Amino acid sequence: MDRVLDECREVGISIRTVPGRWINEGDLQHRGTYSDEKMVLSVARDSPQWFETLIHEYCHMQQHLEGMDWFQPGATSAWNRYYAWCTQSAKWRESLILDTRFIQLCELDAERRALAIMRRYRFPTIDIDEYARGANSYVYEHEAQRLVRNVSLRRPEKVQAIRPLLSTRLIKDHQVGLLPNGFLDLYIRHCV
Ligand SMILES: [Zn+2]
Numbered sequence: 001m002d003r004v005l006d007e008c009r010e011v012g013i014s015i016r017t018v019p020g021r022w023i024n025e026g027d028l029q030h031r032g033t034y035s036d037e038k039m040v041l042s043v044a045r046d047s048p049q050w051f052e053t054l055i056h057e058y059c060h061m062q063q064h065l066e067g068m069d070w071f072q073p074g075a076t077s078a079w080n081r082y083y084a085w086c087t088q089s090a091k092w093r094e095s096l097i098l099d100t101r102f103i104q105l106c107e108l109d110a111e112r113r114a115l116a117i118m119r120r121y122r123f124p125t126i127d128i129d130e131y132a133r134g135a136n137s138y139v140y141e142h143e144a145q146r147l148v149r150n151v152s153l154r155r156p157e158k159v160q161a162i163r164p165l166l167s168t169r170l171i172k173d174h175q176v177g178l179l180p181n182g183f184l185d186l187y188i189r190h191c192v
Contacts, residue, residue: 001051004058008041013061015054017045027087028151034060036071051123052114052131059113063106070106078102086145097177100146104139104176111135112170129168133157136166140179144187154191162186 008015022029023044032043032053041057043050064071078099084090115135118128137157145151156162165180 001054004054008058008061011061011065013039013041016040016042018042019046020044021047027089028083029153032057034064036064037076052126055114055117056110059110059117060106062113063109068106068109070102070109075102082142082146083151086149086151088149096146100142101177104142105173107142108135108139108171108173108176111139115170132168132170133163133166136171137162139171139176140166140183141187143177143179144184144191147184148188148192150192152187152191156183156187156191159186159190161190 005015021044022031023033023042025033030044031047031049032041034041034057041054041061043054043057047053060071069075078095081090081093081096082099082103085092085096111132115128115132118126118131134155134157137155141152141156144156157166162183165183165186
């Protein structure tokens with residue numbers, strides 16, 4: 001935690017802890033956010049997973065500082081198009097599949113970095129297998145949300161019937177669009 005704070009301070013990024021379990025942003029709710037434009041990393045401080053979220057958002061900060069594609073000028077429009085589609089406020093456009101893959105690869109890369117940190121420091125409060133299962137679920141969820149045009153707050157990895165479909169090993173880049181058999185039906189039944 002101290003290392004994260006020091007590193008953020010060094011590069012001029014501020015950390016905002018937001019009261020409550022969620023950070024509200026229009027129609028969307030997040031446990032944490034990272035804004036490269038505002039140089040602010042935010043975490044909902046009453047979320048039971050606030051520490052995991054802090055690590056995840058910190059990894060987005062690393063992606064930004066390394067100049068990865070996801071934080072190049074104009075990249076936020078992929079996120080805007082994707083969420084406008086999922087919240088049903090925009091019409092279909094051809095780029096949506098690419099936008100979805102772009103976002104999924106960003107999230108998967110952040111999760112890969114987060115797991116590397118967790119394996120290195122072995123925080124007693126973090127169950128690494130459980131985190132990896134949730135990370136896979138999070139990446140798949142973006143594809144499911146695109147298909148059903150819905151942004152859900154029910155975490156797929158918390159659904160008993162979905163859990164066996166989620167590996168505790170993080171998926172690979174080429175798998176982000178390949179939902180496990182049955183995932184989408186169960187997602188629609190339990191999360192939408
Ligand atoms: Zn993220």
